[in-house]
């Protein structure tokens with residue numbers, strides 16, 4: 001079987017309908033039905049999405065969404081359904097399973113926002129990952145984000161899979177922070193995987209997209225049916241940008257992961273060069289035995305740092321040359337974000353860092369200079 005890097009480039013070759021090396025962007029919303037009347041039954045019974053190369057209406061699927069789904073399916077070994085964003089993928093997950101109880105930990109704030117909508121509308125009960133799982137029953141969901149936002153630290157997928165399955169619940173894993181080739185949640189018992197493809201899969205901060213990945217063809221078909229009705233399919237241009245993005249995913253993520261761990265270790269071992277730095281959060285600093293199995297290649301390219309004060313956190317980004325001060329993560333450009341700006345529940349002294357593909361030495365030097373400059377400026381404010 002071809003490896004990840006090969007599949008990211010060639011995984012959809014068999015369904016591209018033209019000889020173009022770069023598949024065209026198919027902007028058509030509608031596709032001519034088969035001109036042979038004897039073939040029309042198949043299309044009309046809505047089994048249509050099973051017939052690749054035979055699109056019908058782009059809210060159901062279109063050639064570009066099928067290309068991205070096929071390539072990512074080959075890499076992940078599951079059935080992939082693409083969405084217009086990571087949050088619309090989570091919304092689809094909640095709509096399909098419609099749990100009575102959701103066990104959910106810290107993590108991406110928008111996901112909690114969706115859970116709160118379900119609590120408001122349907123009385124969904126939410127419990128934490130530490131609560132008693134006796135409260136879960138068949139059809140309920142344990143939703144684990146690992147590595148978790150914003151810290152980039154890990155939870156043991158197998159442990160939560162076992163605990164969920166013992167109650168007849170399913171385990172969904174938001175693996176956005178550790179895309180392939182870093183982590184395969186299916187290997188440790190996850191039932192369904194979520195990715196915000198806006199982040200590493202896209203990789204260039206220029207598209208919104210999300211995936212649900214399941215081992216079950218039946219669930220995939222049901223999700224496609226729901227997606228058709230909810231109107232949350234990924235758009236044509238976004239699919240095309242994503243097809244381009246994933247061609248380099250393997251290369252990018254390996255480098256970003258390596259650079260992130262190197263920077264984290266430098267920070268951790270040279271704290272005196274970073275005045276104002278109080279704490280670093282990253283999976284590479286965790287020592288639990290399961291980590292090496294769960295992340296055999298490397299850690300998330302995202303980590304967080306805590307600094308001495310809110311005002312230091314506010315000034316530090318302005319001193320960096322190569323880290324844009326912006327939200328989001330996973331792109332080729334390094335980003336830093338004072339989390340308080342986008343997540344009202346965040347620790348006001350916390351900054352999240354997403355490492356891009358720039359040279360390690362430049363990023364490190366930038367950090368060293370920025371801490372010293374921020375320290376001086378913050379002192380002058382007093």
Ligand SMILES: *Cc1c(COP(=O)(O)O)cnc(C)c1O
Pocket residue numbers: 085086087088108110111145149174176177196197198199208209210
């Ligand atoms: C960004 C993100 C999401 C939401 O994805 P969008 O594509 O922005 O809707 C969900 N989970 C995690 C961990 C994320 O980082």
